[in-house]
Amino acid sequence: MIKKIIKSCWLLLILVVAGLSALVHAADLEDFFWEASSYLPSAENVTYTFQYKTITALNSSDRVFYGKISFAPVWNPTDASISVTVDGVPKDVTSSRLTVGEASISIGAVPANSLVKVILSNVKNGRNAGTTAWSRVGSTYSSSGSIDSANNPAALVLKFPKHIVNAIAGDNGSISPPSKEVSQGSTTNFTVTPNLGYAIDTVTGCDGSLTEINTYTTGAISNACTVDATFKINSYTLTFDLAGGSGVEEITANYGSAITAPANPTRTGYSFAGWSPAVPTTMPAENTTVIAQWTANSYTLSFDSAGGSEVKAINAKFASAITAPAAPTREGYAFAGWSPAIPTAMPANNLTLTANWTTNSYTLSFDSAGGSEVAAINAKFASVITAPAAPTREGYAFAGWSPELPIIMPATDVTVTAQWQQKSYTVTATLTGNGAILPATQQIDHGNTAVFALTVLELDTIVNIDGSCGAARSGDNIITAAITAECDVQVSTYPTSAVYGELNTPVSTGSMIEFSINGGAGDKELASASIIRANIETELELEAALALLSKDDNAQYQFTAKRTGHYILMFRDVISGENIPVEITIAPYLAFASSAQPVNTDSTANVKLWLSDEPAYYPVTAKLTSQGAESKKVSLLVTDYRQYVYSVAVNADTEFVLDEVEGALNGTPKRHQLQLQKTPIALAVKAIATQQGYETVVINQEGGDVTLSALVLNADNVNYSWSSESLDISADGYQLTFNPASVSTGVHKVLVNVSEANGQQGQYLLTLQIISHCIENNCYSKNGLPSSVLASEQPQRLPVCPVGDSLRVEQCQLAEQGGYIASSELYQLTLGEWSMAESWDNMQFGAALGKALAEDAGYTHQGVMVNFNITELSVPGESVPVVISLPVGQQIMSDAVWRKYVNGRWQNFVVNASNIIESAATDANKQCPAVSSDVWQSGLTAGHACIRLTLQDGGPNDNDVKTNGVIQDPGVLAVVNATKPLPPETPDEVKPRSSGSIGTLFIVFMSLVLVWRCRVLVSKRLK
Known part of the structure; x- marks a missing residue:
């Protein structure tokens, strides 16, 4: 039972020590106090274990464990012992044996967070019951009864000791408290108070310092010490x-x-x-x-006015504010302040101020009352005045000033006014010619006007007014300018001029307008000219205007112009000065862009109108009519860029007629057919080539990559397929790129086929000319010509004959032969496959061909063979007009036909509703009529030099016979060869022949005649 109690006591001791060690762990080491108590066992050897886990203090990772052990006497103290372990490793201590009384141990430095165990062994209690308890300084022992093993055994105490700290104050101050008991390692504070008029001088002792003004804090106390304070006077x-x-x-x-x-x-x-x-x-x-x-103090401020009005003195205290008195006054002078200046506050002495004065300046002004200006006189008061020179006034005499000029400058501004006497003059009037002017003379005051009555025999009489009075006509009066001197009025009368000719009807470019100017006083000369185009009037250079006129021996004028517009020619009579306006309107043509186009049922067709040039005035209006439909009024504005598109729903074959045109001429085609077909119309495809950013059909081997692009105008979701027989290209998209560096020079064709999901198809054939290098500044061209060859004023024209001595074309041997091909600017004209190749091979550019394409048996070609393409058709299958101007000196022969080279063979031009051939004579400018002119005559008329072909895309006259938005036209004028009989041979001797039989030569001759007759009949039939 006792052993169980002892074990329980020791367990309790271990728990108490562990609890205290936890408190120590949380405390600061300088305030560390460790006390552990336990009951000692009786007559038994026991091992006691005290545990303490070290803590980490500021700026250190080690701790020194230090303390004292006090215990009760033991019977055999030499048997008792103490040992220490750190983290289970034995640690040497200063004293390892225990004796009666106090013993000290020191465990030196140990690592942070180590487990320190203090072990006491063989401690025995040998005191008898009733023995007086032991006491030790710094020990703790509590007991109310006797020491015995059951109730009150000896106590084991571990704690830090305490020390006495004394405080001493010198004279003139105090320190409190006088002493303190302080635990081992702790600090303490003392309050230091100096007497009135004194301050703390020094405070020393116990390793302390002043932490506040009157507070002294010691260092950590390890033994008894003293704090001393001294004081000093302030x-x-x-x-x-x-x-x-x-x-x-x-x-x-x-x-x-x-x-x-x-x-x-x-x-x-x-x-x-x-x-x-x-x-x-x-x-x-x-x-x-x-x-x-x-x-x-008080002082006086006095004022000396120096001849001015009096100012009273001011008496005031020093530095008091002074209010300046009213300024004194003095006639003819301006007050200029005080000297010295008035102070703002009274100074510390009496002061006298003297007034300063500035002599005033006044102005003597002169009102000339309409005369010449007289400069004003500005002078100081009382200064002498010198009179100025007298003013002058036209028509008046100076009579002095009012009031009179003063001798000296008064003390005020003065204005004097000039006095005048008016003059008068004699005005005379004379008239030369038919009429009268009255009166002959008048006396007029200066500045007034004279009025004369004018009488003429004819209302339109030209009246010219001259003379020195500056007169002008006003109705039946002649009124002079303001009279300022003797003058005269000279009036001359002349008959008026009249213009004769058909000038009120607009005509086309190239038309010759004849007119005459009769009557008047003398010859007529062109003084100025202007032109109105698109509502804008522009002055013409006189030289350019004169180039439009000619005059025959009968004084008849001829006017021709290449540009449309309303011309205003202003002639002047060189004697009378009469201005005679002559107005002529050169109008453009309004026509359909094409004569026909294929359509499908239940579709929408776009019908295009276009103006061949700018009209004088917009809008241009017309009426569109069609069978079974309401007429439609159309209006072209300046913002329409000379084009009008009419969308119409298609249900049947329809023909539109254009009439009632105002503001332009009614051109041709004036009819446009919508030709219904059962098969789907072809897709409208356009393909272009670009190199270095230029759209071109001429490709430079040295120019880098070429991009080919296709566009479908009447569908969205289509498939593309590119191919070429001579270029190694293929692609399925709308665009492809190739490098021409290794491509052979010459003509290459690229075909792009397109198709839509509904089965509608289309294609475009792009003809390209590959050249080795560019010898011009810019070879890139949409029509196959270098920019130096293409005339800028006629971009839609191709030259027929090359410029210069064109040896490559036998029929074009002179530069003047010229000739051209023209189309509507809605389309693009280009050189054809063969003319482009010949042009670039010889660097002689034109649509004419110098080499025959193939033998044309039975026909003789007349003039130049031409080869061109029409591209950029908006509707595949439409019929497009084109003009061919024959070179100078060439014209249509009798019985001539237009031969077409189609699909590798020659044929006559096929005429039907969609293909038409017409001709016309050149105009006064030796130019062919416009492509939309209304003067074209059906067929080929002998003597004409202009041909208009209306060609159907994919029709019988299109070389590729494909509806693909490109019309190819190699063609030439020709006549049928006439087969003449061979002349008979003359025999050496005439011998009689037997009759009744036909010789071989006669049979051959008759056969030839029959063949010739058949060909003539066939030719006429085709015509």
């Missing part, structure tokens, strides 16, 4: 606030020292009245300020 300053005065310095002295009052200060304008508060006799225990007291 110095203070007596400061003098002079309040604006001067002459007194501050006084600094120790507390309680005697003070001698300083001499009185001084201050301008004031008298000293003492200090507030009074100066103390001894230095107080604080810094002190006394303030000077002052009384202001």
